[in-house]
Amino acid sequence: MIEVLSSFCILVGLVFGFWGTSSLLGSRSVLFKLHNLSVSDTLGSISIIVGLLFLRPREWPLLLLAIISLMLWNTMLGYVLASCSSDAVKNQHDVLYFDPDFEIGDES
Amino acid sequence: MTSVMMTVLNIAIIAMTLSILIPMYAAWKDEDIWQTMLSMASISTKSSLIVLMLSVLRDDWMIGVSGVIMISVGNAGFMLLAHILKRMGEA
Amino acid sequence: MIGDVVLRLIIWFLLTANFTIANIVIGLLIAFLLPRSSASPERLKDLFQGIWKIILAIPQAYAEAVELILNPHTEEEIVMERVQLRRSPGLVFLDIFLITFTPKTTVLNYHEEGWYEVHQVRPRRRLP
Numbered sequence: 001m002i003e004v005l006s007s008f009c010i011l012v013g014l015v016f017g018f019w020g021t022s023s024l025l026g027s028r029s030v031l032f033k034l035h036n037l038s039v040s041d042t043l044g045s046i047s048i049i050v051g052l053l054f055l056r057p058r059e060w061p062l063l064l065l066a067i068i069s070l071m072l073w074n075t076m077l078g079y080v081l082a083s084c085s086s087d088a089v090k091n092q093h094d095v096l097y098f099d100p101d102f103e104i105g106d107e108s
Numbered sequence: 109m110t111s112v113m114m115t116v117l118n119i120a121i122i123a124m125t126l127s128i129l130i131p132m133y134a135a136w137k138d139e140d141i142w143q144t145m146l147s148m149a150s151i152s153t154k155s156s157l158i159v160l161m162l163s164v165l166r167d168d169w170m171i172g173v174s175g176v177i178m179i180s181v182g183n184a185g186f187m188l189l190a191h192i193l194k195r196m197g198e199a
Numbered sequence: 200m201i202g203d204v205v206l207r208l209i210i211w212f213l214l215t216a217n218f219t220i221a222n223i224v225i226g227l228l229i230a231f232l233l234p235r236s237s238a239s240p241e242r243l244k245d246l247f248q249g250i251w252k253i254i255l256a257i258p259q260a261y262a263e264a265v266e267l268i269l270n271p272h273t274e275e276e277i278v279m280e281r282v283q284l285r286r287s288p289g290l291v292f293l294d295i296f297l298i299t300f301t302p303k304t305t306v307l308n309y310h311e312e313g314w315y316e317v318h319q320v321r322p323r324r325r326l327p
Contacts, residue, residue: 003113010120017127019268021150024134030142031305031318032275037146039264039302041153046257048120048157052164055113059164059172061216066160066176068213070153071253071300073183077149079299079306080187082318084194085142086307 002054009051016044030085034078042074109167117165121158128154141193145186152182202246204230249293253300260301267302272320277307280315 020040023033046067053063128151135147156178163172207230215222282294295306298317308316 003110003116006113007116010116014120014123014127016264016268017124017154018130021127021130024131024143024147024150029275030140030146031307032320033143033146034305035272035302035320036267037150038299038305039267041150042300043260043264043302045153045157049160052161055109055117056164056167059169061213062169062172062176063160065210065213066172066179069176069180072296073180074153075296075300077183077187077190079295080190081142081145081149082299082305082307084190085145086318087194087197 006051006054009047009054013044013046013048013051016040016047020044031082034082038074038078042071042078045070045074114165117161121161121165124154124158124161128158145190145193149183149186152186153179156182202243203235205243205246207233245289249289252293252297256297256300263301263303267320270322272303272322274321274323275318276321277316277318280317282313282315 017040020036020038023036026033049063049067049070053060056063131147131150131154135144135151138144138147156175159175159178160172163169163175208226211226211229212218215226280298291309294315295309298304298306298315303321304317304319306315307318310316
């Protein structure tokens with residue numbers, strides 16, 4: 001019974017992982033891929049670790065610590081990547097639209 | 109652990125190894141640095157997860173501890189790297 | 200301050216998984232001796248409320264993930280979300296964590312005036 005439950009959790013994690021990671025191959029924006037990666041990397045990995053937890057309940061402190069650190073760090077990394085990459089995109093646009101070296105007559 | 113469960117875990121580890129190949133290919137192909145960072149972060153999480161699964165399969169506590177350390181240190185390193193890249197983009 | 204110490208003790212015991220007297224003493228010493236910020240006094244009640252909110256967010260995150268897989272969300276948009284003014288750093292962190300943890304939404308930016316810039320995906324609108 002426990003093994004069926006554990007296999008189910010691991011299978012769900014693998015499905016989430018493959019679905020979210022396959023969006024990396026497309027040509028969408030960074031933020032769109034970030035949403036899908038939060039499905040695959042955070043939720044899929046938590047599901048796999050819960051499956052491992054059913055399998056080996058004796059090591060629960062370590063696996064619980066793994067779940068907690070996975071949740072906290074992956075979410076914070078997602079936020080940092082989102083804010084940093086959106087700032088970078090804004091700066092690129094500033095450079096594109098407000099070129100300080102541009103002078104009238106340069107177009108020729 | 110029964111031998112059936114060991115087979116399931118073995119198959120799961122092989123599947124995770126296959127799913128690592130996708131972000132590796134994406135990191136090699138992409139020109140944009142942020143897309144590469146996303147792929148690298150995905151590789152880091154997946155490899156630490158493989159280490160954790162291996163520790164359960166082999167019933168080795170020490171490998172598990174190193175897997176947990178990989179999760180937190182790897183992600184923290186990527187956060188610092190993202191900030192450095194942002195500063196370099198501003199300069 | 201007491202919340203800080205409790206959090207450190209929890210992490211210490213999860214990491215070591217050892218309840219001998221010596222280990223408890225070492226954990227208490229580390230929890231009290233590590234430097235902590237005196238800027239925002241967090242109460243124990245806030246800490247447990249935050250943990251409870253995070254636990255409640257987990258099933259919601261899984262529901263959103265299943266929704267994302269079954270019903271492709273292809274449209275992206277940026278919305279501004281209003282929150283109360285003058286929140287403590289801990290509460291701001293909790294808000295950003297809860298919004299970013301659910302897969303459909305990600306916080307892009309936090310404005311001091313009480314706005315979050317939230318990026319979200321949604322399904323394509325059906326044409327009538």
